[in-house]
Amino acid sequence: MDATVVDRESVGPDTFTLTFETPEGFEGLAGQFVRLSGAVSGESYARFYTLSSPDTEDTFEITVEVAEEGGPFSDYLADLSAGDEVAVAGPYGEEYYDGEARAVVLAGGPGVGAAVAIAEAAVANDAEAAVVYRHDGEPAHAERLDALVDAGADVTTLGEGDDAFAAAVDDALTNAAGEGVFVYGFAGFVETATEAIEAAGGDPDGAKVESFG
Numbered sequence: 498m499d500a501t502v503v504d505r506e507s508v509g510p511d512t513f514t515l516t517f518e519t520p521e522g523f524e525g526l527a528g529q530f531v532r533l534s535g536a537v538s539g540e541s542y543a544r545f546y547t548l549s550s551p552d553t554e555d556t557f558e559i560t561v562e563v564a565e566e567g568g569p570f571s572d573y574l575a576d577l578s579a580g581d582e583v584a585v586a587g588p589y590g591e592e593y594y595d596g597e598a599r600a601v602v603l604a605g606g607p608g609v610g611a612a613v614a615i616a617e618a619a620v621a622n623d624a625e626a627a628v629v630y631r632h633d634g635e636p637a638h639a640e641r642l643d644a645l646v647d648a649g650a651d652v653t654t655l656g657e658g659d660d661a662f663a664a665a666v667d668d669a670l671t672n673a674a675g676e677g678v679f680v681y682g683f684a685g686f687v688e689t690a691t692e693a694i695e696a697a698g699g700d701p702d703g704a705k706v707e708s709f710g
């Protein structure tokens with residue numbers, strides 16, 4: 498199916514959101530991802546992007562970070578604007594917010610999209626939310642993270658080389674029943690986050706983990 502872009506916004510350094518009109522019959526949950534595809538310079542590409550909106554009612558959003566060296570598909574998405582159409586499939590993934598009483602999201606780089614979506618879904622569900630977000634340079638989605646703090650969520654943002662990450666995870670995890678732990682980011686971050694969960698006395702196998710590759 499095709500989805501039409503209705504908005505594109507910059508939300509941080511080399512990071513932008515694309516909002517799409519939700520196609521008929523498409524229903525996704527915070528934490529799930531979609532597959533976008535298209536032709537770039539005559540070659541076909543398909544890449545996965547996690548929902549960064551708390552739901553998919555009327556519209557849904559993704560958050561894309563273009564790596565420093567760029568990449569064919571993220572560069573292509575960066576050039577889209579309202580009215581453009583993209584082939585979309587999904588949603589996919591079992592790692593979504595499922596009504597947990599407390600959601601703790603560990604996010605690296607573009608994983609911040611999933612973090613705001615899941616934390617917003619938890620807050621809307623009158624549940625507790627905590628986000629530990631590790632980023633390179635300035636954080637993305639600062640406005641939505643601030644709004645989450647105003648809504649009562651615990652949000653910690655840390656720079657890439659910050660060795661306080663494990664301590665922040667230790668602070669965020671209560672390991673109480675009803676707590677869901679979520680991890681979103683590229684492979685290096687997932688490894689660091691998994692180690693931090695274990696060091697904090699949590700259960701990495703029970704965490705909902707989505708590696709971006």
Ligand SMILES: Cc1cc2nc3c(=O)[nH]c(=O)nc-3n(C[C@H](O)[C@H](O)[C@H](O)COP(=O)(O)OP(=O)(O)OC[C@H]3O[C@@H](n4cnc5c(N)ncnc54)[C@H](O)[C@@H]3O)c2cc1C
Nearest residue numbers: 544545546547560561562564568569570571607683709710
């Ligand atoms: C389940 C899943 C969910 C994903 N969700 C998101 C998402 O919500 N937002 C998002 O931006 N991407 C997400 N990705 C990654 C995305 O699918 C693409 O891999 C990414 O956009 C790069 O594609 P490209 O064609 O631009 O570059 P490529 O040429 O495919 O990638 C270039 C290289 O850089 C690495 N890379 C690319 N971007 C980064 C980065 N920001 N940090 C570290 N390494 C990077 C890639 O792993 C690859 O080795 C997800 C991937 C998966 C598997």
